[in-house]
Amino acid sequence: MTVSASADGMWSIGELAEQAGVTVKTVRFYSDRGLLPEAIRSAGGHRRYGPEALDRLRLIRSLRTLDLPLPQVDRVLAQEDAPGATDALEDAVAGQLRELGTQLSSLRWREAALQLLRDCTPGERAERLRLIGAVSIPPNTDALVRFWRHVFPARLPARLLSTLLEAAVPQLPADPTPSQVLAFVRLHAVATDTRVRDIDIRRLASRPPDGTCRPAVLYEGLVEACALASADVRAQRPPHAGEALDCFVTAHAALHDTRDTPAFRRQLSAQLARIAHPLIDRYWQLAGELPSASSQPTIGAMDDWLRAALDAEVSRMSESGVCAGHDPGEGRPLARA
Template sequence: MDGGTLYSIGELARRTGLTIKTIRFYSDRGLVSPADRTPAGHRRYGPDAVARLALVRTLRDLGLGLDTVRRVLDRDLPLGRVAAEHAAALDAQIGILRLRRAVLLAAAGSGATFEEMERMHQLATLSEVERQRLIDDFLGSVFDGRPDRTGPAAAVRRSLTPELSDRPTEEQVTAWVELAELSLDPDFRAGMRRLVEDHVAGPPDGAAPAPPRPDVVAVTRDLVAAAVSSAVDPESPQAGLVVARLTAACARAVGHADDAGLRDWLSDRLTAAADPRWDRYGRLLARISGWPDPEPLAPAIDWAVRALGAGAAS
């Protein structure tokens, strides 16, 4: 087709896939101009109109407004700059839509009331500063205002702090909403505070002072994991050997002799840690922070408590 060929608006519509009405609208707005008119006043467009309309269609499909499209076509705005700015705007919109979808899915999955869904929405749309304030309030309650910034309490506090990325996935947003709701539960806060106090407090009565020690819950999980996975009966002689290793390890960790006092203290400590909400918090924390899901604590703790009780009774 040579450069002098002109197209009617109908021919232009067939070549571009746009409707005649749309082309006429774009033409009236100055996005594409007719090269000539017939004696009857019908518009005729040159070959460049095909490429121009293709670009208009692409930019409009990408969400650019007509004024911006015109300025790009007229070279008043560099296309690269417009594309970058629009991509950034779309990122923000995608983030908002992701938040909304996460809230709706969470509400649908939990059968939430209107008030509960509104609460979820508020938690999901908190700013970074507001999220940090909520977590600081939760951890401040859990750690009872402890000023320690370098010792055991500080290390535990850091390990319990979620870090939501600037561009979270829907799964991370959903996990954040659940964790935020859990952190606002007064009963959960009280239970967490007891766990923290047990971990950072001194050893059982009669124990020698010791340096910062491993968490006995983690020690228990590591030592009884094989017994749990092998379905060892916690009241069996084989379990007794595991308990002996466990109490010896905890005695070293807390600087206490392996006696009945330590066994009772350990059983109480593990019983306090058996709250299923602790596993839930750990799982949500991992998802928010992009870590692998942790192994649940409950099976190991339940097994150890039963084995300790069986040993004490024998």
């Protein structure tokens, strides 16, 4: 039923409420918050509203239906009164979509975690509950970033460190499977393991003859070597000699200001076989189970491929009678401590 305005073109609070299909209490609430100002007050002090109040009240109800908080509603209404202002409604909608995306991601992670617990054996349940309880839902990768900030050498250039962190920290799926939830919570456990303090990749085991230490030289070269090996690793081609391996060896040689020779390769292969840490190995295994690894191999997978290519070439050199020479000194690989 439509309520006509009175002779002066104004509505009482009750008439406006009836016209909009809300309660008088709702109209009074928005009026008291300053969102719905009355046009005038009657001689008896009663609120009177003009026809434009109905449109404003309907807009308020629409915005509140979208769960916009009152401060954002206020900003949108302020823009209605100042058309040249920033698009407050667009900003509010974008903010709500981001918040809703977070909520949906949280629900999907929670669902997958519950399925993981439902489908495991009673003997597995206690450990999985402990792992799940150690992460936030939805999770973030802050612990993984802290892990690698400890592992990577100090004083790397900011650009290089950013490149390394981007490659080392996997992206998390918005809609994970139970197995991906399990991989991530285990990965988080690795990143927060107290044994991370034992990983000493910061200090190279042997310094160059001049006493300096230039880890950035090594890491710049290893990033390039991994990029060159990426296509072969993704295609699951057997490790082989070529540009990627040459770049890998050159990076280690450059660290100690020496040359890439058959003797250097032979001894580098032996040294890299002795450099390992179970947390690093476990990290790359679990990172490879997350979806971001399907489009780009992990650093660990590329490092393993390059090492295997070096080992295979050294074996061929040994079979052909190429002898080892001087000790090149120890260089640390990108994915091992």
